[in-house]
Amino acid sequence: MTSRLWVKLFLSTLLLGGVVTSITGFIVRWDEFSSIFMPFDFLEVLSVLFWLFGVGLIFSIISQMGFFAYLTIHRFGLGIFKSHKLWNGVQVVLILFVLFDLVYFRYNAFAEQGDSLLPYIGLAAMLLAAGLITAFLKVRISTKETFIPALFFMIVVTTIEWVPILRVNEYSWVWLMIFPLIICNAYQLLILQKINEQSRMHRQQLDQKKNIPLKK
Template sequence: MTSRNWVNLFLTTLVIGAVTTGVVGFIVRWSEFQQLLNDFSIMEFLSILLWLMGVGLIFSILSQMGFFAYLTVHRFGLGIFRSLWNAVQFILIAFVLFDLVYFRFNSFAEKGESILPYLGLAGIVLIAGLVTAFLKAKQTNKDAFIPALFFMVVVTVIEWVPVLRVNEHSWLYLMLFPLLICNAYQLLVLHKLNQKSIEERKALDRNIKANKKAQKKPSNA
């Protein structure tokens, strides 16, 4: 990927993270925002919204760190496990989803509390992963399905760990959706940016060769 396309990906993902967190924060903390609007506290309303968008920038950077870390891990996995890498990723996906439900339920559930909310959060992650992986496989090839699902499930949960450990309800959703959207965006746009970078390099090489040929032509003077 060329540096220009990488910067474009970085900045676009930052914007997506900030906007998504602002929107999700508005929904999750609606009662607080509604009270400010009722009191005509516009400046305070805007300050909280800007704060949420600033938090979204942090979520976006965390998402991008996870994305580029996964690209490295994926290469190592292919080198070490070769044809078994997809099977290893599938096992890890199942393991992470199980842990996401089992350990959270054992750690935070109160006596008599249903397991359904814990299954629901894992279900959101899995459904988002399946949809993104299907789109990725459709845009590229079927071999991309398991790696895309692994990234969307396993890497997203790892990025989500700081809030999972606290288990504060509003923060769970405030962090989850921006991470899912930023991760999905990077995954789905990566091959397009790589192709664009290849075309830009080819165009640059053609221009360099054309300039060299022009310089070698004898002068008419």
């Protein structure tokens, strides 16, 4: 990936994180922010929007750090296990383990006596659904071998990025963070192939220019 395309990916993901968090923030924290709309207070709305956008930039940076970390881990995994099938098997085990953790361990840590298990299952199911949709879309623009790595990234890496908020277990923050993470992660995963193709074309053009003989 050329530096110009990397900067383009970084800035577009940054903007996406800010916008998604701004929208999500007003939805999940409407009870808190509704008072600034009735009556409408422009400066107050602007300040809240600016704050949410800034938080979204932080979420986006976390997402990008996780994405590039996974690209490195994926290459290491292929190098260690020497086989796509074996490495995919390891990733499937980790996916199941993380989904189990999201339900069982969070329920044991935060549920009070008599609380239902369904909200914890629902949270894991939502992440699984987002991962499956993204993985299927990745297969459509790439190859079937990308399904498991895409699913692993969307579930395992997203959960790791989500851990600081999951440990606090504050309801509005849990939802405020997860949607930007899912969307930013899916965006990076789905656009990577296009950016790599653009990068290859750009390098080919540069090589062609270098090989053009100088006129005497």
